[in-house]
Amino acid sequence: xxxxxxxxxxxxxxxxxxxxxxxxxxxxxxxxxxxxxxxxxxxxxxxxxxxxxxxxxxxxxxxxxxxxxxxxxxxxxxxxxxxxxxxxxxxxxxxxxxxxxxxxxxxxxxxxxxxxxxxxxxxxxxxxxxxxxxxxxxxxxxxxxxxxxxxxxxxxxxxxxxxxxxxxxxxxxxxxxxxxxxxxxxxxxxx
Amino acid sequence: xxxxxxxxxxxxxxxxxxxxxxxxxxxxxxxxxxxxxxxxxxxxxxxxxxxxxxxxxxxxxxxxxxxxxxxxxxxxxxxxxxxxxxxxxxxxxxxxxxxxxxxxxxxxxxxxxxxxxxxxxxxxxxxxxxxxxxxxxxxxxxxxxxxxxxxxxxxxxxxxxxxxxxxxxxxxxxxxxxxxxxxxxxxxxxxxxxxxxxxxxxxxxxxxxxxxxxxxxxx
Numbered sequence: 001x002x003x004x005x006x007x008x009x010x011x012x013x014x015x016x017x018x019x020x021x022x023x024x025x026x027x028x029x030x031x032x033x034x035x036x037x038x039x040x041x042x043x044x045x046x047x048x049x050x051x052x053x054x055x056x057x058x059x060x061x062x063x064x065x066x067x068x069x070x071x072x073x074x075x076x077x078x079x080x081x082x083x084x085x086x087x088x089x090x091x092x093x094x095x096x097x098x099x100x101x102x103x104x105x106x107x108x109x110x111x112x113x114x115x116x117x118x119x120x121x122x123x124x125x126x127x128x129x130x131x132x133x134x135x136x137x138x139x140x141x142x143x144x145x146x147x148x149x150x151x152x153x154x155x156x157x158x159x160x161x162x163x164x165x166x167x168x169x170x171x172x173x174x175x176x177x178x179x180x181x182x183x184x185x186x187x188x189x190x191x
Numbered sequence: 192x193x194x195x196x197x198x199x200x201x202x203x204x205x206x207x208x209x210x211x212x213x214x215x216x217x218x219x220x221x222x223x224x225x226x227x228x229x230x231x232x233x234x235x236x237x238x239x240x241x242x243x244x245x246x247x248x249x250x251x252x253x254x255x256x257x258x259x260x261x262x263x264x265x266x267x268x269x270x271x272x273x274x275x276x277x278x279x280x281x282x283x284x285x286x287x288x289x290x291x292x293x294x295x296x297x298x299x300x301x302x303x304x305x306x307x308x309x310x311x312x313x314x315x316x317x318x319x320x321x322x323x324x325x326x327x328x329x330x331x332x333x334x335x336x337x338x339x340x341x342x343x344x345x346x347x348x349x350x351x352x353x354x355x356x357x358x359x360x361x362x363x364x365x366x367x368x369x370x371x372x373x374x375x376x377x378x379x380x381x382x383x384x385x386x387x388x389x390x391x392x393x394x395x396x397x398x399x400x401x402x403x404x405x406x407x408x409x410x
Binding site: 030033124127142145146147150151152153163167170171174177178 | 221
């Protein structure tokens with residue numbers, strides 16, 4: 001019989017260490033994917049992933065009734081930011097207008113809407129590559145939303161901002177993706 | 192100054208305003224569709240969504256968003272053999288008592304229990320090997336004092352030709368003891384109960400008794 005996340009948590013708290021294994025396995029792919037795409041280095045991603053669980057296990061007793069994935073992403077997000085700041089102390093993690101796509105035009109233009117029935121499977125790979133080029137805060141929102149399936153309320157809490165800001169960052173990210181993938185869009189529009 | 196250049200063009204202004212409104216509608220439409228994806232759309236917003244565009248346009252925008260916001264897939268995710276449950280469990284069992292706060296990033300790698308334990312265990316084995324080596328060297332040094340010969344260039348421990356029956360017996364005993372120690376330390380690592388190794392490997396009574404037994408064998 002399949003257990004729910006909260007049941008696994010209860011079992012782990014009751015002393016069943018195998019329950020923790022289940023929780024790790026359930027969250028491994030989205031969490032590791034998020035970390036890997038944020039730090040862009042497998043070795044570093046493994047370190048961060050270990051650190052996330054290290055901290056999570058240490059604080060499991062104080063963990064309250066929240067969504068586990070959201071909590072893990074919060075820890076991961078903070079660790080990634082800490083590491084980025086250590087690498088570049090003067091790094092500005094806030095939004096920058098530089099590099100913003102002309103999202104007004106992109107969004108308003110119906111020509112960029114792809115025909116999904118003929119969508120190339122490789123587009124997924126190109127989306128992934130384009131995501132790597134997003135500004136950090138936008139990339140974090142995009143990945144927490146798409147990989148972690150977090151709500152905008154949860155993302156806003158993690159980034160200590162408002163839902164509107166999270167939504168705006170997501171829209172910037174999407175618009176930048178449309179911009180980076182414009183060739184695909186144009187090709188599909190012509191095809 | 193040319194005052195005519197400052198005269199507003201009503202038609203142009205109206206067109207700009209219309210364009211601005213259209214843009215705001217599209218942005219709002221996309222925001223609502225994003226909230227719809229996460230189930231965060233309220234009932235009022237659901238009604239609002241229906242007024243912003245035709246059902247066909249909403250469907251197209253929704254489909255495009257779904258396409259762009261699908262999980263990126265795991266095809267490029269490398270295997271993560273280092274991320275074993277034992278390590279994480281061990282991290283938890285030792286970390287719970289080490290007093291560090293979750294937010295304390297400094298020295299994180301050095302504080303990782305498996306990392307520290309590995310070093311401590313390696314140090315313990317090295318020390319024991321060192322004790323053993325010196326203990327073995329002792330009788331040999333005495334022999335050499337009575338019967339001086341050139342120092343062999345090969346390591347005494349690795350030289351099979353110089354091993355006497357007595358030394359072979361001693362090596363076997365040492366190997367056995369070190370095997371016990373290695374096995375015990377492996378068990379300690381897996382069980383995550385190496386708190387006795389945190390300060391000084393030789394403060395552990397069992398390790399001490401092993402070391403004493405080793406020395407006794409060698410004397």
